[in-house]
Amino acid sequence: MQISGAEIVVRSLQEEGVEFVFGYPGGAVLEIYDAIFKQSAFKHVLVRHEQAAVHAADAYSRSSDKVGVALVTSGPGATNAITGIATAYLDSIPMVIITGQVPTPAIGLDAFQEVDTVGISRPCVKHNFLVKDIAELASTIKKAFYVAKTGRPGPVLVDVPKDVQQALAEFHYPDSVSVRSYVPVTRGHPGQIKKAVNLLLEAKRPYVYVGGGAVLGGASDEVRELVRSLGLPCTNTLMGLGAFPGDDRLNLGMLGMHGTYEANMAMQNCDVLIAIGARFDDRVISVPSKFTAVPKKIVHIDVDPSSIAKRVKVDVPIVGDVKLVLREMLDLLKQTPQRIDADALASWWKQIDDWRAPNSLKYTFSDELIKPQYVVETLYEVTGGKAIITSDVGQHQMWAAQYYKFAEPKQWLNSGGLGTMGVGLPYAMGAQLANPNAQVACITGEASIQMNIQELSTCRQYHIPVKIVNLNNRYLGMVRQWQEIFYGNRYSESYMDALPDFVKLAEAYGHVGFKVEKPSDVEGVLREAFSAKLKERLVFLDFLTDQSENVYPMVGNGKGLDEMDLPAHMRDNGGNAGERDYGNLS
């Protein structure tokens, strides 16, 4: 029987086992929406802005093993989706975006709501397709899912012109696809794996650097086994948090620009570095020449060859899937009689413990002003460390990363690569729908939350009971921090004036809101928000926090990992943060 292209789209999504489609209708996708109306296999979530549809679908992927799907119309629908797509692209998140397009005969004629979606999205997708022939529609969707989730994952866009949606064809969904020009490597080269194991066993100052690839590749068990079996020190990137538990002594915490002192010092001074699905980002190693100033041998495991030797030369490149490569390394370690030099490792740990002793994340509690770090710490306790945490972008993001000790992968959702303000709430929505029984909290700032605040309405419609933890410092805090340090306290346009009353705003959308002004109220309010009574409700917690708080440690622009700006209690001479002037703090 022949069915329409729109029905083929819907049937294909069903074949892929899609549970939710996040989207927004418009002229060029009306056919598909009509086909959605007639089915019940998957649910459609009507967001309030296409950017949020893509973020929510992205979060659905980040917090599950499935591929999130977003559906938007042509023209403005597609352009609104771009930020979401680029966000997913930079963090290598698998997802499929379906866009409507003007009818094929109208393409190129500046038709109503026509943009070159394939052209606009090209630099920020793993791949994209314009389907001009209905005969290729089903197989293209199959390919899109396949390409999105294999190899280095990423977003794939399928642009479907309206006449293709209207045309009729038989529906055959292929069981499998192979793309001759796309054959991702999975197994690592055995010779290289052997070299890596030998290098590790000869190390005096080994260090394991775990990135987002370990989360994406589901290799958290293998990472844990490797680190624990040899008693190695390890660190996580912002994207790798949870791949190794945050409360384990072997974990030195996050590294990089706002990493702990010990994590960065160990990164700088190790002699053998095992990089697992981490890409030596500039926010992690800062200046490559400073990073390599202390000679070290580097093993780099990554499924994408172009991630290897991009910023830093490595000694043992291993192209392959982290999970498979680590499995083989672990097997080899069991077979070899050679043992790691225990004395050397003990003195390395002694050095690390010295770095760790002053606790670079220590902050001064205040009875008067709510310290943002204290809110995150209390949230960690109140949720038993088990909540899925999403964040936006800014200081609050860094405090979330530093003070919530993530125990499991996929428990932490944030935009690392693109640093997109506005992801927090839609990420929480996607994560909650993917994990209906989980507690989901969005740690945000008063500026970021306003970038997708309209999604409070979506949360109301679909009863998505996420908890919003707004660390409200009345500043574009991260911008203010840079202006304080690098621009002589000239707080140019970083003050967030004319804020709404967030409690009333939440209530207007039909939710519950609390304003918290005193440190002594923080715990009680958090407990209430997560109590059984409010389990089914979205709760907006507006914490008025200390405006002057900065994120430390910090590796400033052009500085090496061993040249961190440290918090006050670790500073010899006040560093660069001596006398501070907060301008129009009020």
Next chain:
Amino acid sequence: MRHILSILLENEAGALSRVVGLFSARGYNIDSLTVSTTEDPTLSRMTIVTHGSDDVIEQITKQLNKLIEVVKVIDLNESEHIERELMLIKVRATGKDREEMKRMADIFRGRIIDVTEKTYTIELTGTSDKLNAFIEAVDRAVILETVRTGASGIGRGERILKI
């Protein structure tokens, strides 16, 4: 250093713009680019002449391979290869220049393929260097226009780029 990359890619709409987009997005150089279908109509073959440090060339190759529609990439510089470019050059051919241009074309093994009272159009193939040398050798004032295809390259002997 100058490198000649040979790329086999799916003969599909949009594949070329992905390659070109990659070069501009990542700030790589394209000195010349030629592309056409092969004996297998589903495949195109592209030759890109680029320059950069070894690290940059390594990244270019890796990034090209990452494009879904790229089937294979080789750096012809890695072994012996042949390079050819075609140039059509129109020169003023009057008076004593007429004889001189004929002589120059002969020396460079060019062919005069169009003749008018005042002009010759010369067809010349060779390495890009040879074409440059021809341009250098003739008086700039007599050159009316030039059009070049950009280099095409192929490995010598048994070195074959095929799927």
